[in-house]
Amino acid sequence: xxxxxxxxxxxxxxxxxxxxxxxxxxxxxxxxxxxxxxxxxxxxxxxxxxxxxxxxxxxxxxxxxxxxxxxxxxxxxxxxxxxxxxxxxxxxxxxxxxxxxxxxxxxxxxxxxxxxxxxxxxxxxxxxxxxxxxxxxxxxxxxxxxxxxxxxxxxxxxxxxxxxxxxxxxxxxxxxxxxxxxxxxxxxxxxxxxxxxxxxxxxxxxxxxxxxxxxxxxxxxxxxxxxxxxxxxxxxxxxxxxxxxx
Amino acid sequence: xxxxxxxxxxxxxxxxxxxxxxxxxxxxxxxxxxxxxxxxxxxxxxxxxxxxxxxxxxxxxxxxxxxxxxxxxxxxxxxxxxxxxxxxxxxxxxxxxxxxxxxxxxxxxxxxxxxxxxxxxxxxxxxxxxxxxxxxxxxxxxxxxxxxxxxxxxxxxxxxxxxxxxxxxxxxxxxxxxxxxxxxxxxxxxxxxxxxxxxxxxxxxxxxxxxxxxxxxxxxxxxxxxxxxxxxxxxxxxxxxxxxxxxxxxxxxxxxxxxxxxxxxxxxxxxxxxxxxxxxxxxxxxxxxxxxxxxxxxxxxxxxxxxxxxxxxxxxxxxxx
Ligand SMILES: Nc1ncnc2c1ncn2[C@@H]1O[C@H](COP(=O)(O)OP(=O)(O)OP(=O)(O)O)[C@@H](O)[C@H]1O
Ligand SMILES: [Mg+2]
Numbered sequence: 120x121x122x123x124x125x126x127x128x129x130x131x132x133x134x135x136x137x138x139x140x141x142x143x144x145x146x147x148x149x150x151x152x153x154x155x156x157x158x159x160x161x162x163x164x165x166x167x168x169x170x171x172x173x174x175x176x177x178x179x180x181x182x183x184x185x186x187x188x189x190x191x192x193x194x195x196x197x198x199x200x201x202x203x204x205x206x207x208x209x210x211x212x213x214x215x216x217x218x219x220x221x222x223x224x225x226x227x228x229x230x231x232x233x234x235x236x237x238x239x240x241x242x243x244x245x246x247x248x249x250x251x252x253x254x255x256x257x258x259x260x261x262x263x264x265x266x267x268x269x270x271x272x273x274x275x276x277x278x279x280x281x282x283x284x285x286x287x288x289x290x291x292x293x294x295x296x297x298x299x300x301x302x303x304x305x306x307x308x309x310x311x312x313x314x315x316x317x318x319x320x321x322x323x324x325x326x327x328x329x330x331x332x333x334x335x336x337x338x339x340x341x342x343x344x345x346x347x348x349x350x351x352x353x354x355x356x357x358x359x360x361x362x363x364x365x
Numbered sequence: 366x367x368x369x370x371x372x373x374x375x376x377x378x379x380x381x382x383x384x385x386x387x388x389x390x391x392x393x394x395x396x397x398x399x400x401x402x403x404x405x406x407x408x409x410x411x412x413x414x415x416x417x418x419x420x421x422x423x424x425x426x427x428x429x430x431x432x433x434x435x436x437x438x439x440x441x442x443x444x445x446x447x448x449x450x451x452x453x454x455x456x457x458x459x460x461x462x463x464x465x466x467x468x469x470x471x472x473x474x475x476x477x478x479x480x481x482x483x484x485x486x487x488x489x490x491x492x493x494x495x496x497x498x499x500x501x502x503x504x505x506x507x508x509x510x511x512x513x514x515x516x517x518x519x520x521x522x523x524x525x526x527x528x529x530x531x532x533x534x535x536x537x538x539x540x541x542x543x544x545x546x547x548x549x550x551x552x553x554x555x556x557x558x559x560x561x562x563x564x565x566x567x568x569x570x571x572x573x574x575x576x577x578x579x580x581x582x583x584x585x586x587x588x589x590x591x592x593x594x595x596x597x598x599x600x601x602x603x604x605x606x607x608x609x610x611x612x613x614x615x616x617x618x619x620x621x622x623x624x625x626x627x628x629x630x631x632x633x634x635x636x637x638x639x640x641x642x643x644x645x646x647x648x649x650x651x652x653x654x655x656x657x658x659x660x661x662x663x664x665x666x667x668x669x670x671x672x673x674x675x676x677x678x679x680x681x682x683x684x685x686x
Contacts, residue, residue, distance in 0.1 A: 205443075208415050210434075211435070364416050
């Protein structure tokens, strides 16, 4: 616990002493802002509805590129710089290291998410939105970001090359994103048995995210994201151990 | 405190470490020597628990690394090869992080860090990002990190690589000062360093231990150990060469590069013989004008080459060089 906290702190500080943090946060804010308010993409004003659906709708797609950009360095950098040798000879469990690094990245994305609060203020100023639904949206977005990060963390553990880690992460995430996409499901439902279509849909990020985003907090959706994180962090630990010397 | 039993590490077809066994007690400083790729770093990585051995056992202070890695790692301080560090941190932040993970109580941390900073002379660079430090300073940060928790076992992979002569001297003194309370294993390519700081030398080649003994014993393996170098007038050189070679205990006489009007003869003893007296007496009884007479201690580089290459050929050329 103390070790996890020490690693979390070290990692989180290192986001802010390098430009990574500022670039990420600025880009994230600019893109969410643009996509939410622009006429063709979000049209928050023009819709005349007081909610943040146009805002959250873009998160899965923004995360598709932004999250791998954060996670790609998690382990690849450690291996490239040889510091993994320091880390793995310290008296800590693999779990402490994997979790500490992941939680730091997740907390960092959380900070980015919190900084989108002007969008929330805007809708509250313009109308009378259901803030419960908005809160659920934030929760869903945060959980989804965690799942994305866990996938990215595993990919980063497989290679010492950050570009490869990025590409692997984007590809894997795309699969999970598209699995919940309407047209992909239609493609399956045309010929596949119902259970297969359901299985594919149940692994899609979108299905679960959209459910939470609507304000329906179903335990199954929460469990899905948490299980996703647990699974990919487990894969991360295995991969780090397996690949550390190479 | 460190115990290795028949340690083997294979990378695919390559056997990097091939059956290494040894124990190191408190108070010992074991110097690891060997050519590039001999398996020194790989052995150290297994001792510190970074790599799992293909077969064999490592235990540190009674804790088997495969069974109880955490208690074992707690007792080890490790400077990995090349001193990898978190480049974006400052030495102060980095040492704080290490002290925290090393479970040094919060109220003692600042004092401990101050101590190791003084020992490794880091004060002037404490607030500068590590990636902007010179190589020698990075090495010193690596060293500071390894001793911050005052471990019982120290494993240092090339601790003086990249340090200037003053710093090399400082670090050797530091190691000597810590030696009585710790078991230390260090690797180096500087042969004199073994004489300067180690109580025990170990040479490994192609993953196997080819020598294990004191630095003196290592020197004694040199053909030049107790050899006598005489400088004479060139006129008597030929005669002296023949006569010295006949002396009891002399194995061979080699003509070193002659100077102007003088000759230098290197008289090599048979193993275990001391011949200084005999050579001196012979010179006096023949009335040779001796311009110089000195006994050599032996040369580590020569022993090193012999042990790691196992070649007798070319020795004459090397002796003459
Ligand atoms: N992760 C690895 N994968 C494959 N081969 C490796 C790996 N690590 C080391 N080796 C090989 O193992 C052998 C021993 O390497 P090691 O680094 O232990 O040598 P060394 O004695 O420390 O050499 P040097 O003096 O150059 O530091 C070398 O042939 C090296 O190429
Ligand atoms: Mg080495």
